Amino acid sequence: MESPRSHPRSAAPAPSELRPDDPTQVGRYRIEARIGEGGMGAVYLGRDPGGQVVAVKVVRPDLAGNRMFLARFHDEAAHAERVASFCTAQVLEHGEDLGLAYLVTEYIEGPSLLDHVTAIGPLSPGMLHGVAVGVAAALVAIHSAGLVHRDLKPSNVLLSISGPRVIDFGIARALDAASSHTRTGQVVGTPGWFAPEQITTQNITPAVDVFAWSCLVAFAATGRNPFGQGSFELMAARAVHAEPELGSLPEPLSRLVRSALLKDPEQRPGARDLLLGLVGGAGEADVSHTLGASWTTPPIPRPDVTSRDPGAAQAQPQARAQVPAPPPPRPQPQPQPQPQPHQRTAPANELPPPAPMPVAERHRQAPNQGTMPSHEIAPHPVTVPQQPPDRRRTALAAGAAVLVVAAIAAAGAYFLTRPDDNGGKADTGSTAKAATGFPTGPMLVRIDTEPGWPKECHADIGTYKPGDAAPATLVGGPACDTLPERSPDHKYIAFSRSVDGATSAQVVNADGSGRHKVADIAGGRVTWSPDGTRLAYMGGSGGTRQIYTVTLANGTVTRLTGDDSAKDDPMWSSTGRIVFWSRKDGAEQIYTLDPDHPAKPWVRVTRDGVRSVDPEWSPDGSKIAYTRGPSAASGIWVMNADGSGGHALTSGDAHDMDPGWSRDGRWICYVRGPVGTPEIHAVRADGTGDRVVTPPGKVLGHPSWS
Known part of the structure; x- marks a missing residue:
């Protein structure tokens, strides 16, 4: 030719x-x-x-x-x-x-x-x-x-x-x-x-x-x-x-x-x-x-x-x-x-x-x-809604968008330390020096109103925006309210409430109004299904606790597990699986199950025999953050959903626990220090930029960004 x-x-x-x-x-x-x-x-x-x-x-x-x-x-x-x-x-x-x-x-x-x-x-x-x-x-x-x-x-x-x-x-x-x-x-x-x-x-x-x-x-x-x-x-x-x-x-x-x-x-x-x-x-x-x-x-x-x-x-x-x-x-x-x-x-x-x-x-x-x-960034053209011009011509539209592309960097490309980084150590100075891309939205938190946690619980549910002087209370009162979780559409909040030794799953509107009881539970956190129609929780009394779900519309309860192993911390992913820890094979290890087919075998995703608890799915369900190591010296780790690629985000020498992902999956919040007086930290998902976000003089716990 x-x-x-x-x-x-x-x-x-x-x-x-x-x-x-x-x-x-x-x-x-x-x-x-x-x-x-x-x-x-x-x-x-x-x-x-x-x-x-x-x-x-x-x-x-x-x-x-x-x-x-x-x-x-x-x-x-x-x-x-x-x-x-x-x-x-x-x-x-x-x-x-x-x-x-x-x-x-x-x-x-x-x-x-x-x-x-x-x-x-x-x-x-x-x-x-x-x-x-x-x-x-x-x-x-x-x-x-x-x-x-x-x-x-x-x-x-x-x-x-x-x-x-x-x-x-x-x-x-x-x-x-x-x-x-x-x-x-x-x-x-x-x-x-x-x-x-x-x-x-x-x-x-x-x-x-x-x-x-x-x-x-x-x-x-x-x-x-x-x-x-x-x-x-x-x-x-x-x-x-x-x-x-x-x-x-x-x-x-x-x-x-x-x-x-x-x-x-x-x-x-x-x-x-x-x-x-x-x-x-x-x-x-x-x-x-x-x-x-x-x-x-x-x-x-x-x-x-x-x-x-x-x-x-x-x-x-x-x-x-x-x-x-x-x-x-x-x-x-x-x-x-x-x-x-x-x-x-x-x-x-x-x-x-x-x-x-x-x-x-x-x-x-x-x-x-x-x-x-040729330099397109998507496989299919889609009609883009017309938006009025913004006052600043460098924006596509108000609130505009996140980037996505198909370009790549050379293998072995290097992480550049950003001006707000300090080698991965905590920034204990001021939260005003926020990182590029640091989440601006408030996180849900447990607000300790009196000392004594965890033997005595005096806690409200509230929100805290890093950099503010104090949290804002959403649900207050004499009860012990803990472990808040937002619904997928962010219209509701589920949490655990303990009163006189009895614990229940509660749901409120996002502004704290309309509180109502959903189910009696055996403690621990509750978690939303991807479509927001069900909650999963720990149930049972007098014996081994099991994982249950409840349908919010009609109160139908379904038991997902029935073995005799200790287990806790269920978390529903956006892809439909539930992750939790169990002592089924000895030390606490992390497993997943299919809530729609509970008879199917669990999938074990940690296999090293090291204590692993507090699993949290990333927003897209592709990764799991979790607490790894003995209680007094635990660290925050991240792995892929199948258990591969596990690696540490934090040092593991200061009792780190309770990880939670930001909505964009780029940051992870967690608590560090003594159980009774923890500090909330945040770290990028690549392990850099660790900083304290708890305001001085406040005791907050159970952070949840997503």
Whole structure:
């Protein structure tokens, strides 16, 4: 075939001028133009103070209040920072600017694979082999960091001068979390590129990316999707039941592509197997050698390239400048205090990234089949509600949104100590020096009105906003009120009340009004089901306590356990499982169970025999914070939901206990010190920025942020 430069290439719309409600400054980056818009928000062309061109990605406002989305994003961003930047894009920084969350990525110049094939046709043998190798190498890096792309497709592969670069991974999972309670049974992905198990709602594993890799390689070789074209339903049916049409592929590509398209995910090769089959080695040097020998410079790179669905109408070719000229300047906003970016440097003793985490019992979101730009941040375009312009033009809308992206930082990237950090030691000075991203909302707390806890309890339920002089009481009186927990919709609060030796689960409105008893319990905390219709609690008397649930609407009680082991601290996750500790196998260890199928065996998630109690799910249900170690010398630990990746957040030498996650999953509050006079602390989920948040002269306990 002829050299790509001898062919005209389709031209995509140039970066457009900013709209009235677009930002003109995000953090330290000047925003010059809008690159594109998709399902999660907008992508902008920006420049740093030194003039470097970057892509600035911002998420649409209506996701800002979704706890599942926020927590999933931050979790995925932490994993993405560990992805090697070889054959991927690099994340430069992320932060928040007066309510506007953003992420800045390296700007990759070059057309997408979709644009190139749509405009020019199938790749030459050398470029085809280079794409197969480069994308497989990117998947090795992505999977090694515990991520699954979930939406690998030609528009997410950019053909740069140095080789193919994979972008926009980690996004579908965040969007799936955002919609899991509102779009049950739907699919996140793009028709023609998703695997059969994404259609049939099986667990998502790295094998879905291997399937998509084979579809992508076949498309690059033939210009056609191996499952053809058609409606969502038709493409889904073909992916599950039909055999692909691959045409003539050279070896070893033909063999690898066919094995990667097997319907059973367990029979497909892994990404490393693909790479070994293509280059005879899985190292960066092997990949670099292959790309250097086979890669043909793609058409002159254009930063204004946008991706189109195959078959979409093509624009006429047009010339381009090396870097897009910005549109006419707009009035700049008044200078604002610059936010501290979320960057990181790894301490010398940092643990390796956790193993890939299984995703169980997940719901799907149906894809949308629209178009999106090469630097897009979402798999599907979604209509974004129009918002009136804000008084500050650097905000998308009032209360706007959290950032989500698919960019990545080089493996071994370092945590940068922020100005408010002090090496992980507690900041005992002032809470006014809040961290970038430090939660601004109030936490629920137990307010001790008289000394004596825990032998004597004189406690109210209230709220406390870190930095305030004192907490605010919501539920007061002579009773012992403890362990407050907000409902998922934040309209109600459940807590435990003890009066004259009898304990009950109580529920009040968020403002403290309307208190009523729900059930008699045996002490301990109560916890809400994900839909807010049930509470789980410890029940029973005179013998071993068991875990029960009660339906709030009709008072129906269901017993979930019946063994003779001591157990406590049930906590319901947003994904539907209940975590708790039990002495079933000796020392206190943490287990999970399915409350809708209580006869199923428990799953033990701690196995080292060290006392582990107080388990708390992260808002998205992907992690568990817990208290580990002997009571007098316990610390706060975090692990993945399956028990992998356990690591300490605190030193474990000062009786740390009772962890609780912030709503965005980025901070954990806990109590430290003597049981009768504890201090509430907060620490980032990466273990940095530990600080005291209890106001002087007050005794507060049982903090709950979420």
